[in-house]
Amino acid sequence: MNEMTTISREQRPYSEAAKKALSRKPALFINNEWVASSHDATIPVEDPSCGKEVSRIVDASDKDVDRAVAAARAAFDDGRWSNLPPMVRDRTMHRLADLLEAHADEFAELEAIDNGKPKGMAGAVDIPGAISQIRFMAGWASKVGGETTAPYTMPAGTVFSYTVKEPVGVCAQIVPWNFPLLMACLKIAPALAAGCTIVLKPAEQTSLTALRLADLVAEAGFPAGVLNIITGNGHTAGDRMVKHPDVDKVAFTGSTEIGKLINKNATDTMKRVTLELGGKSPVVVMPDVDVAATAPGVAGAIFFNAGQVCVAGSRLYAHRSVFDKVVEGMAETAPFWAPRASLDPEAHMGAIISKEQHDKVMGYIEAGKRDGASVAMGGDAPSGNGYFVNPTILVDVNPQMSVVREEIFGPVVVAQRFDDLDEVAKSANDTAFGLGAGIWTKDVATMHKLAAKIKSGTVWGNCHAMIDTALPFGGYKESGIGREQGKAGIDAYLETKTVIIQL
Ligand code: NAI
Ligand code: MG
Numbered sequence: 001m002n003e004m005t006t007i008s009r010e011q012r013p014y015s016e017a018a019k020k021a022l023s024r025k026p027a028l029f030i031n032n033e034w035v036a037s038s039h040d041a042t043i044p045v046e047d048p049s050c051g052k053e054v055s056r057i058v059d060a061s062d063k064d065v066d067r068a069v070a071a072a073r074a075a076f077d078d079g080r081w082s083n084l085p086p087m088v089r090d091r092t093m094h095r096l097a098d099l100l101e102a103h104a105d106e107f108a109e110l111e112a113i114d115n116g117k118p119k120g121m122a123g124a125v126d127i128p129g130a131i132s133q134i135r136f137m138a139g140w141a142s143k144v145g146g147e148t149t150a151p152y153t154m155p156a157g158t159v160f161s162y163t164v165k166e167p168v169g170v171c172a173q174i175v176p177w178n179f180p181l182l183m184a185c186l187k188i189a190p191a192l193a194a195g196c197t198i199v200l201k202p203a204e205q206t207s208l209t210a211l212r213l214a215d216l217v218a219e220a221g222f223p224a225g226v227l228n229i230i231t232g233n234g235h236t237a238g239d240r241m242v243k244h245p246d247v248d249k250v251a252f253t254g255s256t257e258i259g260k261l262i263n264k265n266a267t268d269t270m271k272r273v274t275l276e277l278g279g280k281s282p283v284v285v286m287p288d289v290d291v292a293a294t295a296p297g298v299a300g301a302i303f304f305n306a307g308q309v310c311v312a313g314s315r316l317y318a319h320r321s322v323f324d325k326v327v328e329g330m331a332e333t334a335p336f337w338a339p340r341a342s343l344d345p346e347a348h349m350g351a352i353i354s355k356e357q358h359d360k361v362m363g364y365i366e367a368g369k370r371d372g373a374s375v376a377m378g379g380d381a382p383s384g385n386g387y388f389v390n391p392t393i394l395v396d397v398n399p400q401m402s403v404v405r406e407e408i409f410g411p412v413v414v415a416q417r418f419d420d421l422d423e424v425a426k427s428a429n430d431t432a433f434g435l436g437a438g439i440w441t442k443d444v445a446t447m448h449k450l451a452a453k454i455k456s457g458t459v460w461g462n463c464h465a466m467i468d469t470a471l472p473f474g475g476y477k478e479s480g481i482g483r484e485q486g487k488a489g490i491d492a493y494l495e496t497k498t499v500i501i502q503l
Pocket of ligand 2: 234255258
């Protein structure tokens, strides 16, 4: 019997703090207050490690959305946030980060219960990542500004012309379930720094940390209406946010399918839109690598967060001379990545977010097998409760198979061989997506040559999925529009006004 079948996947007891958060009455956070929905509809909150309902959240109505947007609109229009000294916005944001830090353990546990990811991973990645988004962007509050630029066609001294940066206005921010708090903070931080006001909607599967964040928003001292947090379904509440005439900008992270729909729906009112969408990121392993060091790295590129990562390294291209050794080395990581309940301290991989997503991932694995793929690792799901999928490597695949072309969003990698650089560059780009790519080589020239050829928003060398709040992140092609993080991230929340005064 192998180790994966002997692991106990029983979920561990919840802490008192988590129980308190789960027993919260379903409500919406509008104008710094908890308010009841206009109707009784709620959405169950499930722990994916056991498949049990553990709480309920509001399924916001159109009226609820309108109320949140009205609060954000009023807070923007009277300047209660944008007119504050930048130092005060900066300090308020740092206070929010301080409060998150003080409650980091509770947030990590809530994320683990809600999403199914290991608490250890949430504590090491999600929560500190969320905090650094806020701290980095807080500094921009005092560092954005326009320019004084002399006109090209007018004599000097006849006009005075300059540009001003202004906050774009009311922002509807819609985030997915794979990194709930991190995605929420990645969205709110630049908007707050720019002086915008916000209606944030977390994913219906994972709203617990956003709701807990709301408590801290009031405590940190943000004026009422600046950051409103509502819960609800995408096709109703999310859709209402996107189409609302009083919303100036939509920022979305999620599926490419919904991203395209949102882009269309936002057009009628010409909202500013940033979209961070799906991927099918290639990972290229050159023949010169140290296989023993590389194999665990490329395994982590796909198995981290159970592959539910927009930049997951889901297409592996290993040079023919090292292919077998790389796949063997990845398969040796199976015990490390064996799925466990999210509160198990030994967990590195948890559960898949939902039964729906679990079945989708298993459906892809079955489709791959039907199409002729062979399983080099995993390929099945452990028995018992909870939405677990064993880490899976598929070989003997070809570029036409759905497992090679489509985003699976699970711990499934397709591994292919290649012979030369031009060939692998072509294969890497043979996709509608362009979010991330990984290159593993010790040869600096090869690294740069390949990095130049690959069409994606981020290229990693000898690592994968490293994101940093100072560095722009976003997609080429169908992986999105615009960039988040870094200076590009703050610019996405600013309008440029040009002032020309005849003297
Ligand atoms: P989704 O794109 O439907 O949901 C993401 C967010 O958008 C959620 O907050 C949802 O409530 C909202 N939403 C859904 N429909 C909307 C609409 N019509 N208008 C406004 N907001 C809307 O993703 P879903 O259904 O959770 O997952 C489906 C697939 O999408 C996954 O299997 C995965 O392949 C992919 N996905 C990709 C993500 C990424 O980061 N690239 C994140 C989550 C899912
Ligand atoms: Mg959906």
